[in-house]
Amino acid sequence: MPNSLSLFSDQLAEISHQLAENAPLQALALIDEISNTSYQFTTPKPRIALLMLKSQAETELGQCHALIATLNEALSLSQDDDFAAERLQILNQLADQVYTMGDYRQSIQLWMNSIELGLELGDISSAILAFISIGGIFNAAEQHERALKLHQQALHYSHKLDNPHIFYTLRLYLAADYMWLKLPNDTLTILNQADPILKKCNHFNGIAESHLWRAQALFQLERYAEAIDHLQQGLQCAVQHHHYWASIKCAYHLGLILTHQKRHAEAEQALLEALATASDNEFMQLLRDCWLGLSALYEDMDQAQQAYFALQSAHSFEHQLAKSAPILEVEPRILQRLAALETRFSLEISRQENRQLLEQQAQQIQKLNQLLTEVEQDALTKLANRRWLDTHLAPQITKLNAADTISILLLDLDHFKQINDDFSHLAGDEVLRDIGLILQQACRDVDTPVRYGGEEFLVVLKGLNLFSAAKVAERIRTQVAQHAWPSSIEGRQLTISVGVAQAQLGDNLISLIERADLALYRAKDLGRNRIEL
Structure with missing residues (x-):
């Protein structure tokens, strides 16, 4: 038994090394080997660790359905109170994945659970990140004013938190809000706040998204050449770092701008590349958008039959989205639960602020006592003076x-x-x-x-x-x-x-x-x- 557990720990370390070396296929092969050998001898904690490494490899490979299955298995293992911190991480990652695939109902439920668990654990940062993500769902459902309101509320909750991840994540979402509300200058301003922190933290996924939102704002300002440049930079960054959602969005919007400029061949290539990646990952909302983009392109090229086929394909995905994510049906319940959580947010933030204040007071008292000691102490002998x-x-x-x-x-x-x-x-x-x-x-x-x-x-x-x-x-x-x-x-x-x-x-x-x-x-x-x- 001890030998098996020791071997398991060594194998986890090797998997982490392979992932760090950008070798997800080798990592998955070793994970499969472990699952058939020492896996059954381990306790839930290292098994959860193994599943989280597996989810990382599947994310890099774009294996979306396998990723969701892995995260659900990890979630079931983490139900014990001893694994609450791990469960919180899994909830957020799983919610993000099912949201990307267009299942808004489940993602909302998962993020709500994440908010409640984060508040219960006193992890206000995780709770705020989940709250921010729920705002993103309203944007996806074209409820942009509601999304902006939620993100402004999150900004209020987080204004005293020294957390760079929340800082740049919230500003990326606000940039999207302003872009959807056709406030391009506000989009560029908020991205100027986020970009230095993104670069300092080497958050490449966020950098790709910043290029995406900046490009769309520039497009609204009719600065097409700059917009294309940012989309190309964002696409390159997203592909390099396996950020499939951002790579699809960048290619899709590149296709739209090229269509606008009558550069039909380049536009078609960009949209088809976006469509292929969205299809591989089964991102329904992005598939719908890509087909709509192709329909507009073919119509502009006077290719009526292809335009109609693309439009029909878009409608089929729209129908699937409507079934899996009836946002108008769930919106009132979302708002009711969020309203109920507002008091808990305020109480938890106040509790943390009071704790920080007490810690600051204790530090000040300690410093004052130290100063008093130094004032009343002989420097040479350390005796009183x-x-x-x-x-x-x-x-x-x-x-x-x-x-x-x-x-x-x-x-x-x-x-x-x-x-x-x-x-x-x-x-x-x-x-x-x-x-x-x-x-x-x-x-x-x-x-x-x-x-x-x-x-x-x-x-x-x-x-x-x-x-x-x-x-x-x-x-x-x-x-x-x-x-x-x-x-x-x-x-x-x-x-x-x-x-x-x-x-x-x-x-x-x-x-x-x-x-x-x-x-x-x-x-x-x-x-x-x-x-x-």
Whole structure:
């Protein structure tokens, strides 16, 4: 069993490599081999992963019916709550595929399910992408005002999301809306927003679609040469990256423009190429459009019989579309469900915005605390500094009552100036850092060592009276005298003198430090390396 699972993982990696190397046929061959060997030993998660790789290969090969079967199998495997994220991805991909093939009813249902699942999982981006796609269905049904309204609503939902995929996808759909509503300048403006992000993300399918919508806007502006150039670029990009829908649309619209320019032979070639690709992929709506384009071309060429045949073919596909996608029948239910989802969208967006706000506040508080720490911290020794004394100790001394006990130690390194003079200030800094470490190790959690200035240090001792504080001072003095100092001072031994004082009622920070300072001077006058109270 472990060997089979390990082999399965290795095979998945090999399939991914083949797809990355643009070898979908080899990938499918290995997938078939796996399906007959180790597939039955795997759990649903890797099986779903295998099916998603299979769907990628089938997409590149244009195997539309096989792709739908694969995605449906993956969808059935992903019904467990543990695979909700995978199910969301499958729903969107399956909806997109059945929509492209003209089954609007099923695609609407799948995208609705995707919106609900995305909101349930807190994946607002996936929910918005499904919402955008439903707007595209209204365009396909020639409900262009409704499509624009939905896409503008999606724009409102997504305005605070930093998601490049949503940014360019929504603008491509808006470009289509404006194109259908004969607002070519608006189409070009919105595409100018999308194109830099498409290129930055290397989203070649989106680049092909941008060329398509730009060409149609240019055609409306009667800039035919530019339109043809963009259609040719879009067609080349779509073919190269297996974007069959865009390749059909580009070839179809190229045929329309060439027909308009009376370049009949070129127009027929473009339309027949579009028709062949649409037929291979069984895209019913695009098949209908291609036949209508051919009918118009043949009529312009005075070939009545061929024009009639093409028109009859278009009507047959129109009839099939009407049966599989009665948009006027489902529109009210779509709008009702979308309206019901609006509140959930708003609540989820508000929840995410509140979470982001809380995260930003937490980051700001953390940054503020860090700044406060840096302001109250000595850069060399990482001990508290004199500003800390003013902020924290001074109020405690002023509010002192009979039940409180606070003592301080004022320490000074004996003959420290000679260290700087004999060995350099860098060596002196090493000594000061070592003193800081000694004080930190000697203190309890409630105590605070402070670099008071230069070679002077102060230690705040909470809950200790004068004599207990003197014992701490003696312990520190001994540790300093016995410390192994950095090699930079060449074995020189150092000592400290310490003055000890206890806070009294009526004291303030200045008076307390003055008493400790007087005791320190006595320690120095009496020969240094000693403690005085």
